[in-house]
Amino acid sequence: MKRWVVFLLAASLLHVAWAQEFSITAIAHKSGLSWEEAAAAVLLARALGVDITMVISTRKETAMPVFVLAPAFVIGKVGKKDLREILKAHSKGHGWGVIAHQLGIHPGAFNQQRVALSKLSDEELEASVWLGVLSQVFRVPSEQVITLRKQGLPWGDVIAALQVSSATQQAPEKVVALWRQSDKDWAKVRAKLSVSPDWLPVLQKSDDAEGETKGHGKGKGKGREKGRD
Known part of the structure; x- marks a missing residue:
């Protein structure tokens, strides 16, 4: 059975107050990336x-998907190491967990269970990072993200599902059901629900740790969002 570990994005690392300065579609067009990878890069x-x-x-230099590269950026951020050194070590066959362990990064920076980083596969470490990023950005329980993954959705589709769900305040399972009915085309889903492909929530710090979520981008999703249990 697949093991899931939850990435703990330290408060000092997470920039929870940010404005969407870049259009996902513009980045996708300029970089030649898919919408999914462009969105992942922004997040x-x-x-x-x-x-x-x-x-x-x-991403261009390594030809590695953003979803796969995520741990390298976290390792560089936490360990204050040159990203090129991390990528060079990975190109020699060392896994992300082994690299993090060799750099002395504490397991607690990556997972709540504090599983030894050297024992985690690349896939597990990548999943841990995206669980943390997506649950923080879209303010959903990590279990909800895991559920979408267990349904067979790639990370790009998980991002799209959470985007539409967050913008429309519809349950992720309803959004995914509509996606399946729409030939698995997120552009059709967004058009039906009037959601801009550039919409993403903006998280703002607050004193009570609840925070406030606002949306940027045309279409539904603007304004304050209601929290989701």
Whole structure:
């Protein structure tokens, strides 16, 4: 059975107050990436406070999907190491967990269970990062993200599902059902529900840790969002 570990994005690393300065569709068009990867790049850059151009350029130089590269940026951020050194080690066959362990990164930075990083596969570490990023950005329980993954959705489709769900305040399962009925085409789903492909929530810090979520982008999703249990 697949093991899921939950990535703990340290408060000092998570930039929870950010404005959407870039259009996902514009980034996709300029970089030649799919909407899904462009969206992932935006979320990763904003969550970790790294330059999105560096995320895009690294993706192009390594030919590795943004979803796969995510742990490298976290390791670099936490360990304050040069990203090129991390990628060089990975190109030699070392897994993300082994690299993090060798750099002395505490397991608690990546998973609540504090499983030794050297024992985690690349896939598990990648999943841990995206669980943390997506649950933080879209303010949903990590279990909800896991449920979407267990339904067979790739990370890009999980992002699209959470985007539409968050913008329309519809349950993710309803959004996914509509997607399946729409030839698995998210563009059709967004058109039916009047959701802009550029819409993403904006998280703002608050004193009570509940925070406030606002939306950027045309179409549904603007304004304050209601929390979801």
